[in-house]
Amino acid sequence: MTNARLSLGSSWLLFPVSWAILLFLIFPTVVVVVLSFSPSIFLDFPPKSLSLKWFYELADDPSWLNSGLFSLKIAFLTTIVSLIAGTAAAIAVVRSNLPGKQLFMACVLIPLIVPHIVVAIAVYLQFAQLGLVGNTLGFVLVHAALTVPYVILMVSAALQRLPVTYEMAALNLGATRQQCFRKITLPLITPAVLGSGVLVFVTSFDESVVSYFLSGVTQKTITRRLFEEIDYNISPIIAAASTAFIIITVGLMAMLTIFRRRES
Amino acid sequence: MSLTELERGMRGELPKRLSLLMIMPTAALLIGVITLPTLLLLATSFTSPELGFKNYYKVNDPLYILVLFRTMIIAGATTFLAVCLGYPVAVLIARSGKIVAAVAIACVLVPLWTPVLIRSYAWIIFFQPNGLVNRYLIESQLISKPLRILYTDAAVVIALTHVMLPYMVLPIANSLKAISPDLPKAAQNLGAGAWSIFWRITLPLSLPGIFAGCLMVFVLTLGAYVTPALLGGPSTLMISTLIGQQITILLDWPFAGALSLVLVVLSLGITAVFRRLLKLERVVAYD
Numbered sequence: 001m002t003n004a005r006l007s008l009g010s011s012w013l014l015f016p017v018s019w020a021i022l023l024f025l026i027f028p029t030v031v032v033v034v035l036s037f038s039p040s041i042f043l044d045f046p047p048k049s050l051s052l053k054w055f056y057e058l059a060d061d062p063s064w065l066n067s068g069l070f071s072l073k074i075a076f077l078t079t080i081v082s083l084i085a086g087t088a089a090a091i092a093v094v095r096s097n098l099p100g101k102q103l104f105m106a107c108v109l110i111p112l113i114v115p116h117i118v119v120a121i122a123v124y125l126q127f128a129q130l131g132l133v134g135n136t137l138g139f140v141l142v143h144a145a146l147t148v149p150y151v152i153l154m155v156s157a158a159l160q161r162l163p164v165t166y167e168m169a170a171l172n173l174g175a176t177r178q179q180c181f182r183k184i185t186l187p188l189i190t191p192a193v194l195g196s197g198v199l200v201f202v203t204s205f206d207e208s209v210v211s212y213f214l215s216g217v218t219q220k221t222i223t224r225r226l227f228e229e230i231d232y233n234i235s236p237i238i239a240a241a242s243t244a245f246i247i248i249t250v251g252l253m254a255m256l257t258i259f260r261r262r263e264s
Numbered sequence: 265m266s267l268t269e270l271e272r273g274m275r276g277e278l279p280k281r282l283s284l285l286m287i288m289p290t291a292a293l294l295i296g297v298i299t300l301p302t303l304l305l306l307a308t309s310f311t312s313p314e315l316g317f318k319n320y321y322k323v324n325d326p327l328y329i330l331v332l333f334r335t336m337i338i339a340g341a342t343t344f345l346a347v348c349l350g351y352p353v354a355v356l357i358a359r360s361g362k363i364v365a366a367v368a369i370a371c372v373l374v375p376l377w378t379p380v381l382i383r384s385y386a387w388i389i390f391f392q393p394n395g396l397v398n399r400y401l402i403e404s405q406l407i408s409k410p411l412r413i414l415y416t417d418a419a420v421v422i423a424l425t426h427v428m429l430p431y432m433v434l435p436i437a438n439s440l441k442a443i444s445p446d447l448p449k450a451a452q453n454l455g456a457g458a459w460s461i462f463w464r465i466t467l468p469l470s471l472p473g474i475f476a477g478c479l480m481v482f483v484l485t486l487g488a489y490v491t492p493a494l495l496g497g498p499s500t501l502m503i504s505t506l507i508g509q510q511i512t513i514l515l516d517w518p519f520a521g522a523l524s525l526v527l528v529v530l531s532l533g534i535t536a537v538f539r540r541l542l543k544l545e546r547v548v549a550y551d
Contacts, residue, residue: 096283125517126304
């Protein structure tokens with residue numbers, strides 16, 4: 001009996017309240033998506049009819065497409081850098097007895113706690129002098145630094161669950177370290193690596209504060225573009241761009257969640 | 265400690281040199297891109313325009329103390345609202361069957377994956393003078409003139425609560441799920457009513473989740489930038505938007521550095537202090 005599990009007052013009183021709060025949570029996303037299909041320039045909700053007008057306008061404006069592709073490129077390169085650096089570090093931390101392992105793992109958490117506004121302006125101050133503002137390398141470096149903690153946390157958790165005896169057996173049977181890594185360790189941690197990769201990709205694509213300060217005049221990320229547009233006007237074309245954005249991020253994260261649930 | 269290379273290999277351990285090499289890229293990224301630039305920014309607050317604490321005397325100005333104070337109040341209000349709204353949702357998720365719980369979790373996760381920027385856009389559509397909220401209130405003749413909601417503290421707190429709710433719901437739901445179903449059953453058999461089961465079993469045992477959620481929400485709200493930048497007005501500055509303003513409008517890097525130091529010390533300090541409290545709670549709960 002699931003209902004007897006955590007007896008708490010009258011569930012008939014509680015559950016409508018819970019559902020109302022869930023409605024509050026989901027409502028803004030729903031409104032933006034629905035409005036993007038409205039033909040009216042006035043943001044009428046619910047819309048009186050449906051059309052793809054704003055999506056055609058979005059597709060006709062190359063600047064939206066350009067910043068979208070720029071963001072996707074940054075997210076893709078960030079994922080590669082972050083996965084390689086993070087997976088290597090996770091393996092080194094779990095499978096060695098380096099002094100200061102605990103300290104390293106504590107330091108890894110710092111990017112998750114320091115507010116992004118501080119990182120954004122600090123990086124902007126240095127990168128402006130190095131010519132790294134508004135270019136791909138600059139974005140990839142910051143986004144990789146901000147996302148590498150996720151990779152280390154997820155992959156090291158997977159490694160800790162993985163019995164070291166598998167690797168020991170391979171090494172005792174004469175496998176070289178490289179063979180052992182390629183044939184035993186890597187295949188077993190692949191789900192965690194791919195999972196953290198999706199998270200890194202979406203985090204980089206979503207990232208708006210650092211992107212706001214690091215964007216140049218010509219090379220703008222999609223988040224910087226949205227930031228500027230939302231601050232000046234609230235045209236329904238933003239709703240259409242947002243809907244495209246939401247489909248990418250929610251789609252990827254939903255895939256990841258379903259995949260991980262099936263794993264466990 | 266004097267294991268041979270072969271013995272180490274047989275225990276599955278990596279040689280020291282190799283593992284150092286493997287940590288290098290991450291260390292370089294974290295130090296070179298986050299730590300060093302941040303320290304340099306904080307350093308400018310002491311060295312420029314002249315050596316000393318001049319920028320910190322400026323932080324002490326009543327105007328800026330008010331911004332700091334407002335930031336704490338907004339973070340506190342957001343945390344409070346997030347607990348009140350998050351707890352019933354967490355209970356629903358922890359108590360429901362598979363399908364209902366999955367729907368509820370989806371309602372929590374989809375907004376989490378919708379960028380804060382886009383959600384701020386939605387709130388502007390709701391709150392602007394001829395927005396959905398005002399139009400609805402006027403049509404139902406509750407008000408005659410549109411209310412000013414956008415660019416007020418209320419708009420910022422509502423939007424921030426929405427942003428932070430998932431970070432509150434998930435840890436509370438986890439701690440609720442971890443409660444053994446035998447405990448409330450035993451209490452019931454011993455004659456406890458629903459309310460006394462809640463106050464004496466469920467709520468105390470979910471405290472670790474509540475603490476974790478509150479810590480996360482409070483610290484994240486202190487540093488939130490996008491929501492106050494888009495939904496707050498010039499009179500509703502938070503410390504993060506004040507820092508942004510120093511850079512984009514006033515180009516006062518040293519003062520931005522001083523404000524950043526205050527924000528970083530607050531965020532790291534609160535995390536460090538509350539972590540200890542959290543661990544203490546666990547010791548009390550499990551020993």
